[in-house]
Amino acid sequence: MVGGVRVQVVVVGGGPVGLVVACELAGRGVSVVVVEAESGVCRRPKATTLHARAVQCLVRGGHLDGLPGFAGAGAGAGGTGSGGAGAGAGGVGAAGTGAGVGGGAGSGGGFHFAGIPGLSISVPVGEPVGVLKCAQEVLERHFEGRARALGVRVLRGYRVVGVWQGAGGVRVSAEGPGGRRVVCSGVYVVGADGARSVVRELAGFASGTFPATVSAMAADVRVEEAGGTAGTAGAGGSGGFGGLGAGWHRTPRGWIVVKEVGGGVVRLRTLNCGGAQVGRGVPLSVEELRREVSWIAGREVGVRDAWWLSRFSDFSRLARSYRRGRVFLAGDAAHVHFPIGGQGLSTGLLDAVDLGWKLAFAVRGMAGVGLLDTYDLERRPAAQRVIDHTRAQLALMRPGPELDPLRALFGELLARGGGGEGGVLAGMVSGQDTVLPARGVDSPEWEGRFLPNVQLVTGQGPTDVVGLLGEGRPLLLLFGEQGGSGGYEEQARGWAGVVRVVHAEPVPEFGCEALLVRPDGYVAWASGGEGPAAVLRAYFGAGAGEGAGGVLAGAAG
Numbered sequence: 001m002v003g004g005v006r007v008q009v010v011v012v013g014g015g016p017v018g019l020v021v022a023c024e025l026a027g028r029g030v031s032v033v034v035v036e037a038e039s040g041v042c043r044r045p046k047a048t049t050l051h052a053r054a055v056q057c058l059v060r061g062g063h064l065d066g067l068p069g070f071a072g073a074g075a076g077a078g079g080t081g082s083g084g085a086g087a088g089a090g091g092v093g094a095a096g097t098g099a100g101v102g103g104g105a106g107s108g109g110g111f112h113f114a115g116i117p118g119l120s121i122s123v124p125v126g127e128p129v130g131v132l133k134c135a136q137e138v139l140e141r142h143f144e145g146r147a148r149a150l151g152v153r154v155l156r157g158y159r160v161v162g163v164w165q166g167a168g169g170v171r172v173s174a175e176g177p178g179g180r181r182v183v184c185s186g187v188y189v190v191g192a193d194g195a196r197s198v199v200r201e202l203a204g205f206a207s208g209t210f211p212a213t214v215s216a217m218a219a220d221v222r223v224e225e226a227g228g229t230a231g232t233a234g235a236g237g238s239g240g241f242g243g244l245g246a247g248w249h250r251t252p253r254g255w256i257v258v259k260e261v262g263g264g265v266v267r268l269r270t271l272n273c274g275g276a277q278v279g280r281g282v283p284l285s286v287e288e289l290r291r292e293v294s295w296i297a298g299r300e301v302g303v304r305d306a307w308w309l310s311r312f313s314d315f316s317r318l319a320r321s322y323r324r325g326r327v328f329l330a331g332d333a334a335h336v337h338f339p340i341g342g343q344g345l346s347t348g349l350l351d352a353v354d355l356g357w358k359l360a361f362a363v364r365g366m367a368g369v370g371l372l373d374t375y376d377l378e379r380r381p382a383a384q385r386v387i388d389h390t391r392a393q394l395a396l397m398r399p400g401p402e403l404d405p406l407r408a409l410f411g412e413l414l415a416r417g418g419g420g421e422g423g424v425l426a427g428m429v430s431g432q433d434t435v436l437p438a439r440g441v442d443s444p445e446w447e448g449r450f451l452p453n454v455q456l457v458t459g460q461g462p463t464d465v466v467g468l469l470g471e472g473r474p475l476l477l478l479f480g481e482q483g484g485s486g487g488y489e490e491q492a493r494g495w496a497g498v499v500r501v502v503h504a505e506p507v508p509e510f511g512c513e514a515l516l517v518r519p520d521g522y523v524a525w526a527s528g529g530e531g532p533a534a535v536l537r538a539y540f541g542a543g544a545g546e547g548a549g550g551v552l553a554g555a556a557g
Contacts, residue, residue, distance in 0.1 A: 024356020049342025494543020
């Protein structure tokens with residue numbers, strides 16, 4: 001039996017990235033269907049780390065509203081490190097050990113760089129935590145509930161087998177339970193279907209890759225001491241699991257990361273920098289894991305009762321373009337890197353937010369020429385940077401005495417704040433140092449930067465940036481008498497149905513009369529040069545009574 005679904009956008013992939021794309025679209029009145037191969041939310045441990053900029057963008061879109069245990073943004077938030085003791089199986093916290101080789105460096109607000117502790121990630125006052133710990137299963141359930149509440153249709157258990165595009169739109173064919181088949185038609189397709197993306201392959205996206213050089217394993221297991229008794233991962237570096245406590249352990253042969261997850265179960269990550277490469281599709285056995293752990297530890301370690309087993313590597317991939325006509329890639333479908341530091345999920349969710357609002361404006365006929373091309377221009381360099389610095393971290397993690405002085409140097413720099421608050425490494429890992437491409441060499445300082453969640457006083461009373469962006473519209477902020485009398489509001493009048501104009505008291509630290517803020521929180525324009533009309537035209541097409549729209553700098557026409 002063949003069924004048909006006609007919507008404006010088809011999203012392939014019902015993980016967090018695909019669901020946030022769907023929420024961004026549906027929240028702006030775009031009809032969406034999500035096609036997901038899995039019949040239910042995946043309960044296997046995956047990513048658990050959300051870094052600061054991803055959290056900040058999600059908060060501005062309202063995507064974390066109602067997430068269990070999440071306090072949100074506000075005047076009392078921010079200004080400190082990541083704090084807290086981490087999330088349990090079903091909750092939210094601010095630090096802990098994440099996916100891949102490892103995530104946060106435990107409680108106390110610290111993170112790590114290449115397994116070296118001491119990286120302090122701080123956020124501006126008014127923003128949520130620097131590192132949010134939340135099981136991917138919890139996030140996925142939350143985002144799916146939000147998507148369904150917004151009217152998104154979610155088809156679970158349907159595997160995509162065909163993707164076609166033409167001048168008039170796109171079609172996606174999928175096979176579901178009991179031989180059922182569905183054909184989804186729309187204007188655009190978003191492939192958010194993971195590292196083994198079917199959309200990427202069927203639509204013919206080319207990618208650049210780095211081959212695997214290390215082998216790694218992950219599992220939830222019970223462990224035994226030499227005498228055959230069950231062990232636990234005690235605090236510190238002694239006792240428990242094979243003499244190794246909870247945390248990161250570097251040996252002459254590789255790494256072992258240990259975390260207790262409760263009920264006598266230990267989550268293990270191993271990294272073998274000299275082991276033979278085995279394909280991810282080859283099943284991992286408990287016996288193979290036991291041999292690997294024992295070899296890296298340099299002592300016999302008993303491993304039994306595996307709840308799940310997985311293998312991974314440092315294989316990296318980056319799509320050469322995130323767009324082919326009416327088809328877009330997001331998340332792991334577009335980029336894959338060594339899972340160190342929990343940056344994969346955050347990078348993918350930032351893709352989702354960036355693409356989602358732009359695609360919504362395009363579908364509704366409110367986008368300037370080239371707006372959709374800025375998705376690739378902005379997000380592909382961000383993924384390239386993540387790939388580069390995760391490869392750099394892996395280089396620091398390789399065993400051998402020749403790297404000991406370099407690791408010691410990084411440890412000193414972190415301890416002295418060289419990678420701490422406002423530091424290069426903290427900004428890079430958290431994504432808070434991201435600045436969007438400038439429109440010109442003389443662009444005002446604020447253009448391309450992320451606007452922090454400052455408190456504002458308006459004619460309707462006190463509020464903040466997050467509150468004003470809650471409608472999902474771009475925001476023209478006019479500060480004081482100069483902002484109100486500078487002619488900016490008059491220039492924006494042609495986009496009255498698109499842009500929200502707000503008069504507020506001056507904010508001294510901004511040092512400008514007016515700002516145009518995108519729905520994702522980035523500043524598109526700042527006073528100090530030309531007025532906002534050219535930028536509004538480039539982003540959102542011609543204003544009322546105008547002719548053709550402009551073209552964003554760097555975007556294809």
